[in-house]
Amino acid sequence: MGKTAVIFCSEYGSTKRYASYIAEKLQAELFTTTEIKEIASYETIVFGGGIYAGALNGGDWLKKNQVALLDKKLVIFTCSVADPQIEKNQESIHIGLKKSLTEELVDHAKVFYFRGAMDYKRLKLTHKGIMKVMFQFLKHKKERSAEEDGMLSIQNTPVDYVDVSRADALIFYVKE
Numbered sequence: 624m625g626k627t628a629v630i631f632c633s634e635y636g637s638t639k640r641y642a643s644y645i646a647e648k649l650q651a652e653l654f655t656t657t658e659i660k661e662i663a664s665y666e667t668i669v670f671g672g673g674i675y676a677g678a679l680n681g682g683d684w685l686k687k688n689q690v691a692l693l694d695k696k697l698v699i700f701t702c703s704v705a706d707p708q709i710e711k712n713q714e715s716i717h718i719g720l721k722k723s724l725t726e727e728l729v730d731h732a733k734v735f736y737f738r739g740a741m742d743y744k745r746l747k748l749t750h751k752g753i754m755k756v757m758f759q760f761l762k763h764k765k766e767r768s769a770e771e772d773g774m775l776s777i778q779n780t781p782v783d784y785v786d787v788s789r790a791d792a793l794i795f796y797v798k799e
């Protein structure tokens with residue numbers, strides 16, 4: 624296993640918790656997308672970002688570095704409030720990745736899906752606005768799935784589904 628950099632983009636800290644755990648276990652260097660200055664010296668890049676309105680936060684950094692990344696072992700992990708253990712959620716996150724990144728990058732990367740957290744009352748105003756629209760949409764939906772009901776309840780109750788041990792499979796894959 625060559626040198627590894629763990630790079631992340633995190634608004635409220637869930638992705639950072641996974642990234643810190645992964646970096647510690649791999650004894651890798653940890654950077655935000657603004658801190659990382661060069662990737663030429665790394666053989667493996669692990670990139671993590673939250674899912675925001677279906678797109679990967681920090682995806683622009685991946686696209687900007689696409690040419691170099693296609694020559695490396697690339698691992699991408701997502702952090703979403705939707706449970707990626709549910710197949711259709713994972714599928715829609717995957718489709719969102721292909722849309723917000725490039726197909727080439729997604730096909731080249733090994734992707735892992737983790738679950739994050741949300742405290743609606745502590746969101747930035749712009750994020751609160753986006754979530755409000757989604758809550759309104761769900762409220763008026765005639766038939767809601769259990770997952771959608773769970774999503775609606777976040778408006779009143781903060782959720783924290785972060786379980787860093789879920790990243791053990793990613794760590795194992797990088798060490799392989």
Ligand SMILES: Cc1cc2nc3c(=O)[nH]c(=O)nc-3n(C[C@H](O)[C@H](O)[C@H](O)COP(=O)(O)O)c2cc1C
Binds near residue numbers: 680
């Ligand atoms: C404005 C906004 C949009 C979001 N959109 C989605 C989404 O489309 N799908 C999802 O599963 N989670 C969504 N989330 C939840 C985030 O993915 C979740 O809070 C994640 O843990 C954020 O990670 P971070 O704090 O590291 O940025 C959204 C959160 C906000 C604030």
